Amino acid sequence: MVQKRKTIQMQKILDYLSSVKTHPKAETVYKAVKKDIPSITLATVYRNLNKLAEDGMISKLEVNGEFRFDADCSLHEHCICKNCGEIFEYLDKKLPKKILKNFKSKKFSPTSVNVIFYGVCTKCKKKMK
Template sequence: MKQLKNLLEESSLKITPQRLAILKELEKKGHASIEEIYEDIRDFFPSISLATIYKNITALKDENIISEICLHHKPKFEITKEPHAHFICKKCGKVEDVPFNELIKGEIDKQYPDSQKELYIYGICKECKEKES
């Protein structure tokens, strides 16, 4: 929790219980939609509105504390970290981080300096493949 407070302290945002709860959910889930965050946070903040979640997600994103993963059907969010790719399951929608190797990262940096790096890999996750068998 202290690490999450540090993320807010290093920004221009106030530390609020709602923001900490959002970050805690993202830390726990890895990747989550606004609706998933809202459903889980309502257990702790029954009076919280979806509009409050949207407002705080936007503020956290504007401060680069969290990043948006642009999926075809519904964006998900994660705590910002080193550049990496995302594997997205075409069956269940699960999102997993995939590290960039240094060769790919170096080549992207060389050809496109000062760019935002987003790489999406689509396929079927291990769990969905096992269900097919």
């Protein structure tokens, strides 16, 4: 990957994202980064997050119409609870590779795949009973 010059703001955003496993929303990232850079605006955070996602430094997931961000770009799966919106990582490194291997289309050659499982988390499942 080409090392691009990063702004302090972008670095702070990336540092924060790398420190959490919660797949935060832009607003959550904004609140966290604002502690270090009080002058930062939500628009700047959005712009940087989108830039980082475009550059492949972070991944962007859409959950219930909201964008969530993840610093872990390695192939891994996500599980999204349809009830509370919580995102969990499901680590099966072989699964995306298997999917890619089994992908058969003459029209397209995929290089990566984003696997998302939708369902209900244990906490919500307990509440439903």
